[in-house]
Each structure stands twice: as structure tokens, then as C-alpha cells.
Amino acid sequence: MTTTATAAQAPAGNPWHDAREQLDAVAGKMGLDPGMREVLRHCKREFTVNFPVKMDDGSVRVFTGYRVHHNEARGPVKGGLRYSLNVSLDEVRALAMWMTWKCAVAGLPFGGAKGGVIVDPRALSSGELERMTRRFAAEIGMLIGPDADVPAPDMGTDAQVMAWIMDTYSMMHGHSAPAVITGKPVSIGGSTGRVEATGRGVLFVTQEACRARGMALAGATVAVQGFGNVGATAAKLLAEAGAKVVAVSDSEGAIYAGDGLGDIAVLVERKRTRGLIPDSHPGTHITNAELLELPVDILVPAALEGQIHGGNAARVRAKMIVEGANGPTTPEADRILAQKGVYVVPDILANAGGVIVSYFEWVQDLQSFFWEEDEVNLRLERIIKHAFQEVADIHAGAGGTLREAAYMLAVRRVVEATQSRGIFP
Numbered sequence: 009m010t011t012t013a014t015a016a017q018a019p020a021g022n023p024w025h026d027a028r029e030q031l032d033a034v035a036g037k038m039g040l041d042p043g044m045r046e047v048l049r050h051c052k053r054e055f056t057v058n059f060p061v062k063m064d065d066g067s068v069r070v071f072t073g074y075r076v077h078h079n080e081a082r083g084p085v086k087g088g089l090r091y092s093l094n095v096s097l098d099e100v101r102a103l104a105m106w107m108t109w110k111c112a113v114a115g116l117p118f119g120g121a122k123g124g125v126i127v128d129p130r131a132l133s134s135g136e137l138e139r140m141t142r143r144f145a146a147e148i149g150m151l152i153g154p155d156a157d158v159p160a161p162d163m164g165t166d167a168q169v170m171a172w173i174m175d176t177y178s179m180m181h182g183h184s185a186p187a188v189i190t191g192k193p194v195s196i197g198g199s200t201g202r203v204e205a206t207g208r209g210v211l212f213v214t215q216e217a218c219r220a221r222g223m224a225l226a227g228a229t230v231a232v233q234g235f236g237n238v239g240a241t242a243a244k245l246l247a248e249a250g251a252k253v254v255a256v257s258d259s260e261g262a263i264y265a266g267d268g269l270g271d272i273a274v275l276v277e278r279k280r281t282r283g284l285i286p287d288s289h290p291g292t293h294i295t296n297a298e299l300l301e302l303p304v305d306i307l308v309p310a311a312l313e314g315q316i317h318g319g320n321a322a323r324v325r326a327k328m329i330v331e332g333a334n335g336p337t338t339p340e341a342d343r344i345l346a347q348k349g350v351y352v353v354p355d356i357l358a359n360a361g362g363v364i365v366s367y368f369e370w371v372q373d374l375q376s377f378f379w380e381e382d383e384v385n386l387r388l389e390r391i392i393k394h395a396f397q398e399v400a401d402i403h404a405g406a407g408g409t410l411r412e413a414a415y416m417l418a419v420r421r422v423v424e425a426t427q428s429r430g431i432f433p
């Protein structure tokens with residue numbers, strides 16, 4: 009696990025308003041039936057839990073957590089669990105809706121969900137974190153299940169947290185249920201390749217985006233905001249593919265070196281062991297805000313939502329933005345970036361690698377038949393590059409932004425599923 013944002017770094021605006029605005033824009037363009045639009049504008053289930061946890065000093069603390077199901081027309085719902093002080097019901101709603109679109113863009117048989125707990129996991133001991141996680145798992149136990157709702161890691165959670173949830177659910181049901189959650193350790197049914205999957209997916213879509221734009225990835229300058237699971241892996245793989253990573257950041261700040269930051273794998277390892285980007289690394293220390301405005305070829309926001317907004321979009325100098333994070337660009341920023349000709353590869357496509365390999369993990373668990381990492385990576389590449397091509401084809405025909413094209417594909421698939429099933433009763 010890496011770090012979470014502090015309240016002082018809370019994202020601008022309200023992600024739920026942004027998510028609905030993105031849907032509304034495309035619904036208008038597609039001439040979507042008003043009733044269907046209302047269905048899609050709402051989350052199907054919104055579950056809030058307030059639960060006590062015994063702390064190490066003997067005191068009792070009450071935590072608040074959420075699990076939200078946006079839409080399950082296409083299958084069991086899927087989506088991560090976030091531990092952060094910024095978690096709110098509106099944030100979880102937005103993330104759940106984005107999961108619906110992401111699964112549909114990738115053609116996965118899942119609906120969208122998300123969950124989270126308002127907590128800074130770094131402020132808890134390992135024992136407190138485990139007790140909090142197990143109690144939260146028990147509280148949402150009536151929603152989750154291999155056929156119903158399959159959570160996964162997100163900001164502030166990791167494979168260990170997933171293992172505690174898998175074990176708690178299994179204890180409650182009297183048998184081992186690995187398919188209840190993805191992103192687990194490989195020793196208990198996790199998939200090879202899952203830890204790196206989102207960052208690897210970012211690499212694959214960046215390769216496709218460069219091809220579409222006639223831009224060489226080799227030698228392209230890259231800035232990455234957020235040096236956690238997604239950002240650090242993306243930075244490492246992009247560097248291995250020949251790109252020049254010139255800036256990276258975490259919640260504490262950013263470092264920049266115009267000639268490149270050197271061996272990114274070393275930086276990843278140092279960050280892993282020391283917890284933060286080390287002071288000693290060569291490069292200039294800059295702020296996170298400055299990182300977003302660097303003159304780079306490719307910007308990869310991989311931290312929080314709402315980072316590129318109406319207040320800074322005009323100053324963004326990247327030629328291409330590949331959204332590793334969920335919702336890093338607000339609708340207002342999207343309009344400004346489109347006017348500037350910045351090519352934005354949207355989150356629901358760019359960071360779909362995580363849920364694609366989570367899907368593989370779920371399939372492997374259900375079959376108790378596990379794949380080699382090469383096969384996982386190959387299938388990931390095939391699915392995400394195919395999704396990119398489908399989105400690019402719609403974009404070529406309909407114009408607008410790549411985000412609108414991705415939404416058109418996703419919304420069409422969810423609407424088709426909803427219409428095929430009909431409205432109960």
C-alpha cells in the first residue's frame with residue numbers, strides 16, 4: 009500500500025456532478041430516451057455503514073464506509089475499495105458509475121460498483137487496519153459475493169487488505185470463496201499480472217494513442233502524477249518502452265529532471281522501501297500543480313479525481329493526457345483541453361487494465377484453473393487494444409472527444425443490456 013491524500017489535497021469540485029455531466033452530454037448527443045437516461049443517472053443501491061473498531065489503546069472508534077452499485081444490467085458488479093480521508097458518498101457514486109462504463113467499454117460481463125472507508129490507512133497500526141477491514145467486510149457482507157459484487161483494490165488498499173476481506177467472507181460462509189474479491193495475493197487465488205495490470209494497460213493504450221497521433225513513444229517526455237500502484241507501474245513500463253520519464257509525484261510533492269529521472273525501477277524500489285520519493289534523488293523538487301503544467305509530450309495523472317480543472321487546464325502544455333486515475337479531468341477542463349487540441353485518452357479506457365485482469369482473476373478462481381503471466385498479459389493487451397480501436401473508430405465517425413466516443417460505446421452497451429432484460433416487473 010502506498011499513501012492516501014490528506015484533506016488539504018482534496019480534489020476540486022464534486023466528482024458525482026462531473027460523472028453525471030459527462031453522461032448527460034453523451035445522452036444528448038445519442039438522443040437517449042429520457043427514461044433510460046434517468047435510470048443511468050442514478051445508482052441502483054447505496055449502502056452506508058458506521059461501524060466500531062477496537063483501537064490498540066483500548067478505545068473504540070467509529071468509521072464510516074460505503075458500497076455503491078451503479079448498474080448491474082451487464083452482470084455482477086465490480087469495483088474497487090478506497091481507503092482515504094477524501095472518501096464521500098458522492099465520490100463513491102461517481103467511481104461506481106465510471107466502473108459501469110469502464111467494464112462496458114472493455115466488453116466485460118460486469119456492472120459497476122465502488123466502495124470506500126473514510127480513513128487514512130497510514131495512521132492505523134497493522135492490527136487496527138486488519139480489524140477495521142474485517143469489520144467493514146462483515147458490514148458489506150450482505151452485498152458482496154462471487155455472483156453479486158466482486159470488490160478489488162483502489163487507492164489506499166492492497167493485496168493484503170483483499171486477503172483479509174476474502175478470509176472474512178469465507179469465514180462467514182463456512183468455505184473458501186476466492187472469487188469474492190480480486191487483487192488478492194497469488195497464494196490464495198490471485199492472478200499473476202494483476203498488481204501491474206492497470207499500469208500495463210496504461211502502457212498499451214499509450215502505445216495505441218501514439219500510433220493514432222503519429223507520435224513516437226520512444227523518446228517522448230512523460231510526467232506522471234501519483235507514484236502508487238498505477239502511476240509507478242506506468243512510469244516504469246513507459247520508461248522500459250523507451251519514453252523519457254521527466255517528472256513523478258506523490259502526495260508529498262514532485263521531482264523533475266528535464267533529461268529524465270534515470271532508472272525508474274530504482275525510484276520505484278526506493279519509494280517502496282522508504283514510503284516516499286526520496287529527497288536524495290537527482291532532480292528539482294516542484295509542486296504537484298507545477299507537474300501538471302510541464303511542457304511534456306504525455307501527462308499521466310494517476311492520483312486523484314478533479315486534478316485538471318477549469319483553473320489550470322489552460323496552462324496544461326502536454327500534447328496527450330492518458331488518464332491513469334479515475335476522473336482526473338473535470339468536464340470544464342475537458343472543454344478547454346479540446347479547444348487546445350490536447351488528445352485525452354479517458355479513464356474508462358486508459359485505466360481499464362486493472363478491471364480486465366480482475367476479470368481474468370475472477371474467471372480463474374471460478375474455474376480453479378490458473379494461467380501463466382504471459383497469457384494474462386497477452387489477453388490484456390488484446391482486449392484493451394481492441395477497446396481502444398473500437399473507441400477510435402467511433403471517434404473518427406462522430407467527432408468530439410475520445411471521452412465522448414468511449415461513453416457512446418459504453419452507454420450503448422449498457423442500454424442494449426437493459427432493454428434486452430426489460431424493466432422488472
Ligand code: NAD
Nearest residue numbers: 011013017163164234235236237238258259311333334362
Ligand atoms: P495508490 O494508493 O497505490 O497510489 C496513489 C498515489 O497517489 C500515491 O503515490 C499517493 O502518494 C499519490 N497521491 C495522493 N494524493 C496526491 C496528490 N494530491 N498529488 C499527487 N499524488 C498524490 O492508488 P492507485 O491504486 O495507484 O490508484 C490511483 C488512481 O488510479 C485512483 O484514481 C484509482 O481510482 C485509479 N485506478 C486504480 C486502479 C488499480 O488497479 N489500483 C485501477 C483503475 C484506476
